[in-house]
Amino acid sequence: MTTQSNTRGFTSNIGAILAAAGGAVGLGNIWRFPYTLGNNGGGAFLLVYVFFVLLIGIPLMMTEFIIGRRSQKDPIGAYRTLAPKHKGWMLIGIFNILGALLIYAFYSVVAGWTLNYVVLSCGNQLGGCDSATIAQKFAEFTQGSFWPLFYQFLFLVLTAAVVFMGVQKGIEKMSKILMPALFILLILMCVRSLTLGDGVRNGLNFLFKPDFSKIDGHCLLSALGQSFFSLSIGMGAMVTYGSYIRKEDKLFNSSLWIAGCDSLVAILAGVVIFPAVFAFGMSPAAGPELVYIVLPNVFNSMPGGAIFAVVFFLLLTIAALTSTISLLEILVATLVEEFHWKRSVAAVVSSLVVFTVGAFCTLSFGPLKDVQIHGFTIFDLFDRLTASYLMPIGALAMTIFLGWFFPKAEVRDELSNGGTLKVKAFDVYYFILRYVAPIALIIILVSGLIGK
Ligand code: PFF
Numbered sequence: 001m002t003t004q005s006n007t008r009g010f011t012s013n014i015g016a017i018l019a020a021a022g023g024a025v026g027l028g029n030i031w032r033f034p035y036t037l038g039n040n041g042g043g044a045f046l047l048v049y050v051f052f053v054l055l056i057g058i059p060l061m062m063t064e065f066i067i068g069r070r071s072q073k074d075p076i077g078a079y080r081t082l083a084p085k086h087k088g089w090m091l092i093g094i095f096n097i098l099g100a101l102l103i104y105a106f107y108s109v110v111a112g113w114t115l116n117y118v119v120l121s122c123g124n125q126l127g128g129c130d131s132a133t134i135a136q137k138f139a140e141f142t143q144g145s146f147w148p149l150f151y152q153f154l155f156l157v158l159t160a161a162v163v164f165m166g167v168q169k170g171i172e173k174m175s176k177i178l179m180p181a182l183f184i185l186l187i188l189m190c191v192r193s194l195t196l197g198d199g200v201r202n203g204l205n206f207l208f209k210p211d212f213s214k215i216d217g218h219c220l221l222s223a224l225g226q227s228f229f230s231l232s233i234g235m236g237a238m239v240t241y242g243s244y245i246r247k248e249d250k251l252f253n254s255s256l257w258i259a260g261c262d263s264l265v266a267i268l269a270g271v272v273i274f275p276a277v278f279a280f281g282m283s284p285a286a287g288p289e290l291v292y293i294v295l296p297n298v299f300n301s302m303p304g305g306a307i308f309a310v311v312f313f314l315l316l317t318i319a320a321l322t323s324t325i326s327l328l329e330i331l332v333a334t335l336v337e338e339f340h341w342k343r344s345v346a347a348v349v350s351s352l353v354v355f356t357v358g359a360f361c362t363l364s365f366g367p368l369k370d371v372q373i374h375g376f377t378i379f380d381l382f383d384r385l386t387a388s389y390l391m392p393i394g395a396l397a398m399t400i401f402l403g404w405f406f407p408k409a410e411v412r413d414e415l416s417n418g419g420t421l422k423v424k425a426f427d428v429y430y431f432i433l434r435y436v437a438p439i440a441l442i443i444i445l446v447s448g449l450i451g452k
Contacts, residue, residue: 009244015172016245017254019322021261022175023237025182026323027110028230029266030316031291032383034273036226038284041214042206046270048215048223053263056224056440057231059432060395061238061255062415063402068242069251070414074333075236078243082406089405092397096236097334099390101350103235104327105358106382108159111320112151112362113292116141118317121309126296131280134296138289143366152362155317156355159324160347163332167244171325178318179261185315186265189272192302199279206277206284207270217447224444225387230262234391234398237326240333251415252423272298288383291316328354389445396441403434 010016037045071078076093083089120126126134142148162170194200228234245254273291276298277284286293295312299305328350335346360368364378373381402411408430416423423429 009167010172010246011168013246013249013254015168015176016241016249017257018179019172019175019244020238020241020254020326021258022171022179022319022322023241023326024230024232024258024262024323025179025265025319027107027114027316027320028226028323029262030186030269030319031110031288032387033226033230033266034270035287035290036222037207037270038274038277038286038290040219040222041211042284043208043210044212044214045219045223046207046267047210048220049227049266050263052224052227053231053259055432056395056437057227057233058255058259059429060228060233060399060437061231061259062251062429063398063433064233064236064238065242065245065251065255066411066414067398067402068239069245069247070410072243074243074337075239075330076334077337078239079401083401086405089401092394092401093236093239093334095390095397096234096239096394097331099235099386099394100237100327100330101354101357102382102390103229103386104324104331104354106361106379106386107320107324107327108152108155108354108358109148109362109365109379110288111155111317111324112148112153113142114313114317114320115155116147116151117292117313118310121296121299121306121313124306124309126309127300127306129296129300131282131293131297135289135293138292142289143369145363145366148362148365149359152358153355155320155324156351156358158321159328160351162321162325163328164344164347166343167329171322171329174325175322178315178322182315182319183261183265185311186268186272189298189308189312190268192308193272193275193298196275196279196298196301199277200275202278203273203275204271207267207274217444217450220444220447221388224392224441225384225389228391228395229387230266231259232323232326234394235386236330236394240330241326243333248417250417250421252425252429288379392441392445396438396445399433399438399441403430403438 010019067078071081073081075096076090079089079093162174232238273294274284276294280297282294299309302308328347331350332343332346335341336343361379361382364371369377371378376384412426413419415426
């Protein structure tokens with residue numbers, strides 16, 4: 001394989017890092033991480049989460065980048081190109097595509113809520129409301145039909161518009177502006193939350209002080225699922241973006257940066273949310289609505305809160321957008337490269353399919369809330385199924401492919417940019433790829449299933 005620069009993808013290293021970080025940082029960090037941590041007992045979950053990011057998350061992100069950049073293809077084409085005589089490996093790519101579709105279906109529901117909050121906060125409609133009223137308004141909105149579907153649809157249209165503009169003019173350009181802005185705003189929000197007085201100590205204790213008795217099979221599986229969800233691992237997103245990374249960029253360093261940004265944003269989101277949860281006497285285990293009910297209280301309590309609310313929800317929308325872009329790009333890249341569809345047609349058709357499936361997730365808060373599968377609503381089922389099972393299973397299959405089937409020399413060649421870089425940690429990486437990651441994934445998947 002040659003190591004020429006590619007022109008179909010990102011134009012710079014920083015552009016690649018910010019786009020992939022944009023794909024990684026999203027609702028998973030600011031919405032899902034706090035509520036999953038809240039449901040799993042706080043500090044102990046954080047510890048396990050960080051451990052998984054370092055031990056498995058970063059090496060697996062590198063693995064996806066290697067597969068993508070080596071093959072220069074979408075997730076299905078990647079396995080076909082790297083294993084031309086063994087077509088069965090393409091099943092991993094197909095599995096990735098289906099997983100991405102399911103994630104996008106439920107993710108777009110929450111993205112739609114966020115967009116609605118931009119509109120609400122622009123009209124200052126939550127300003128001056130007490131906690132109970134905010135919770136009631138949230139419930140009324142999400143349990144409806146027309147408006148949540150409308151906002152979900154609008155979000156799908158926004159995403160399709162950016163993906164349609166392409167990798168360089170759409171994805172890379174947007175990420176370069178929006179990611180730094182999100183980061184700055186989050187820091188400002190932390191400052192406000194940390195000066196809330198009463199709840200701060202309890203909130204920080206909840207987030208950072210581990211209670212080891214909380215670590216069980218369920219906690220491990222949730223933390224693993226969250227780390228995969230947050231880093232976008234196991235669904236081909238980083239394979240797709242990996243195929244856009246320039247041949248001269250360093251995959252190891254880029255993965256460290258992306259995972260570092262992603263974890264930092266998640267922890268900062270925790271620092272924003274938990275002091276506020278305790279300050280306003282709410283339960284940290286409130287579930288998916290945590291952010292949408294707690295943060296408006298924080299805004300109401302601060303000077304200039306109405307403006308902060310608009311900007312925050314706008315940026316949350318943007319964080320969600322850079323992630324939905326990466327989800328849609330998985331589908332579009334596959335349709336364009338495998339089936340030679342036009343980019344515009346691929347974006348429209350994929351979005352319509354996602355909307356059709358996603359509507360069931362939206363309606364599972366209202367008209368379909370009694371439709372339960374194993375005690376889960378459709379939305380919860382999609383959320384758990386993808387993060388706790390599909391992503392780890394996709395990742396497991398990928399480690400077996402790259403660690404046990406694909407030649408080691410080629411893995412080393414890709415990671416070292418054709419031998420031009422010294423990759424000192426290669427042996428550590430390869431050991432994790434071959435043994436640690438697959439064994440840990442199997443143990444946790446099995447213990448999570450048994451623990452149910
Ligand atoms: N990592 C994204 C987030 O944390 O919001 C969600 C996501 C994007 C998951 C892309 C999976 C994926 F393929």
